[in-house]
Amino acid sequence: MATSNTWYQCWATRSDGCRETFTGRDGARELNEPSAAQMDDTPKPPKNTKEAAPKFLIMDYYKRLDPKDAKAMEWRRKLGGMMMTIMVPEDNNALKRRKWILKEFPEGYELWEHLKYKVLATKAMDSQKYKPYNGIFERQDAYLYGHPEGRKKRFRSPADFVPHLLWLESDKEGDRANCSCKLCSPDKDDEQPGDIKNDEIKLEPPLKPTTAPQVIIPHSNPQPLATATPKPQPPPKPTPTISKIAVQSPEQQYDSQAGGPYLYRPGELVWWENQPANNWRLGVIAKRGLMNNKPRYLIQPLSNPLQPQPNRILDKESSLRPWLAWSLPNTTVPALQNMTFEAVPWDRVVSQGQFDQGHVRDFVVDGSILAARSIDASYSFFDRNEKALAGPGEVHYNGMFLGGEKVWVGEPVRLKVPPAIGRNAPDISVLIISKLIEQTLPDSSSSVTIVGEVYKWVEMPTPYNNRSEWPTPDLPPRMVADLRFRNEIADAAKTGTWYEWRLLDPLAKKTLTDIKGRWYDTRTLLPIISGVQRFQQDAAAGKFQDVNEAMNSRLDGDKVPNQRRKNRADTLGQAVPHDFRVSRGLAGDPADDVFPDEQPSGSENQYMNMGQQFYGQH
Numbered sequence: 001m002a003t004s005n006t007w008y009q010c011w012a013t014r015s016d017g018c019r020e021t022f023t024g025r026d027g028a029r030e031l032n033e034p035s036a037a038q039m040d041d042t043p044k045p046p047k048n049t050k051e052a053a054p055k056f057l058i059m060d061y062y063k064r065l066d067p068k069d070a071k072a073m074e075w076r077r078k079l080g081g082m083m084m085t086i087m088v089p090e091d092n093n094a095l096k097r098r099k100w101i102l103k104e105f106p107e108g109y110e111l112w113e114h115l116k117y118k119v120l121a122t123k124a125m126d127s128q129k130y131k132p133y134n135g136i137f138e139r140q141d142a143y144l145y146g147h148p149e150g151r152k153k154r155f156r157s158p159a160d161f162v163p164h165l166l167w168l169e170s171d172k173e174g175d176r177a178n179c180s181c182k183l184c185s186p187d188k189d190d191e192q193p194g195d196i197k198n199d200e201i202k203l204e205p206p207l208k209p210t211t212a213p214q215v216i217i218p219h220s221n222p223q224p225l226a227t228a229t230p231k232p233q234p235p236p237k238p239t240p241t242i243s244k245i246a247v248q249s250p251e252q253q254y255d256s257q258a259g260g261p262y263l264y265r266p267g268e269l270v271w272w273e274n275q276p277a278n279n280w281r282l283g284v285i286a287k288r289g290l291m292n293n294k295p296r297y298l299i300q301p302l303s304n305p306l307q308p309q310p311n312r313i314l315d316k317e318s319s320l321r322p323w324l325a326w327s328l329p330n331t332t333v334p335a336l337q338n339m340t341f342e343a344v345p346w347d348r349v350v351s352q353g354q355f356d357q358g359h360v361r362d363f364v365v366d367g368s369i370l371a372a373r374s375i376d377a378s379y380s381f382f383d384r385n386e387k388a389l390a391g392p393g394e395v396h397y398n399g400m401f402l403g404g405e406k407v408w409v410g411e412p413v414r415l416k417v418p419p420a421i422g423r424n425a426p427d428i429s430v431l432i433i434s435k436l437i438e439q440t441l442p443d444s445s446s447s448v449t450i451v452g453e454v455y456k457w458v459e460m461p462t463p464y465n466n467r468s469e470w471p472t473p474d475l476p477p478r479m480v481a482d483l484r485f486r487n488e489i490a491d492a493a494k495t496g497t498w499y500e501w502r503l504l505d506p507l508a509k510k511t512l513t514d515i516k517g518r519w520y521d522t523r524t525l526l527p528i529i530s531g532v533q534r535f536q537q538d539a540a541a542g543k544f545q546d547v548n549e550a551m552n553s554r555l556d557g558d559k560v561p562n563q564r565r566k567n568r569a570d571t572l573g574q575a576v577p578h579d580f581r582v583s584r585g586l587a588g589d590p591a592d593d594v595f596p597d598e599q600p601s602g603s604e605n606q607y608m609n610m611g612q613q614f615y616g617q618h
Contacts, residue, residue, distance in 0.1 A: 009103040017108020023150030034062035056118040065111045070471035076102040078158035078506040109146030153183045250586040258481035267582040269404030273319040282368040287583035304367025305574035306350045323404030324552040331366040341370040371575030376403045377560035378571045397436045403554040405518045414516035428457035454505040462498035482521035493542025516553040
């Protein structure tokens, strides 16, 4: 019996794949795969190094992926989904609803992975050879080899290969001049790694299928299930594609790396511990920095327009909580509870006390509560992507402030999903963002479409005998590192459990109301949320609660509609001092990231400018 987790197989009935070609020097025969030099996995010193004994060596090589490797499975799922989206007739809803996987790559095609990472020179020649330093890969790119024109013509993504796959099924004459893929089209040469541009991939309309796709349900011995008979219809539209982010800004890379030093980002709304008053307040991250290799943050507390608060330096991440970790309390002035920040007559509230009904109230707290509610309902964009292939009225961006949080293209966000059948709690699902698109509507308002891949968290009996068999999934670095950590904990406790992120939809389109908020890695945030002792107990048992299950959703209980803001300053408005600025991090002036306690005094500046060393009074 088929279930919602059933993947139906489809396959190509023809192939032009070649394992050998005559594309070598002077037409010599050569294998259609990476060269021997590219497959050399010997650790090498960094290029242009002047050190006689460098601390790190570089692993930079290609390896063939087994068809059952997680990355190969993801390629086949994406190819099957995109292929059948186009080939199944529009009126065949039964087949349209199914999840498809390509049974195997066409004959002669093989998937290879390019890996590049640093290893400690002291461990480069022992069993640690294949373990990247700090678990960070510089490259983990997959390429499909087998094109008849040789190894220099390799497909870089499922989106690149699917037009070729559709041509194989459509053009029985085998004339590659009819293929619209970027390798076969005469006006599109294969770009080498150093020449890749940040343009997004666009599929040309494939040829109309002339044969029915063959479909089988996955069994140990697959049996034919159905044959779809296409009816005459206009040529299919180009399929939307998911393209990996080729170029990221330094700040984007910094936030996306595994094991990065910071949990919070400039401009984000957070809860902060107000000592010595021993309570928690709401504030905005103004800037962040490292002192003694530990993160610290400059916080601007939220308030009402008449009582601006001084900034505070917090040097412990345990003194902060994500905005969505807790819910807002009621205002101390009951009459303000259902008002918006902008609608409150703050002069009458603060200066004249017309709303306090003779009781002692905290107008700073009330201002922060109403401001946080307004911020939660807001969104704004930054880092416009000028190179994106945008449709009419569309603008693409690399990042956005969604409510209290800052998110980037290329990273996961939590999705709102209904509880699964037989479960009280919803499944854990994420969307890995590939595009942030804003489209202007005729009434001058805008709509937002968030495009990406949907993954579901899966727990199952482990299919592996030891850790050397574990695959490295093609996911953002923070997700890969967190997944590895949780599987290592389960393995160390001998639970027999395996965790993975399973692809549900490679071409999902979501709106703002579908997004719960940022995805946080359990390893980093759970010890802060639940306490170190509980975290260690759970680690010994081999199983954690996913920290994202403990987080609220954006706009929970908030009836304020989504509000498009010009920028973060417009969003924060009068809840912060008029001269408040959010740091742009690596994209801005380094002087903007200097903390107040790092600023030299005026007398120091005077003597330093004169070239004299200054010593203060003892």
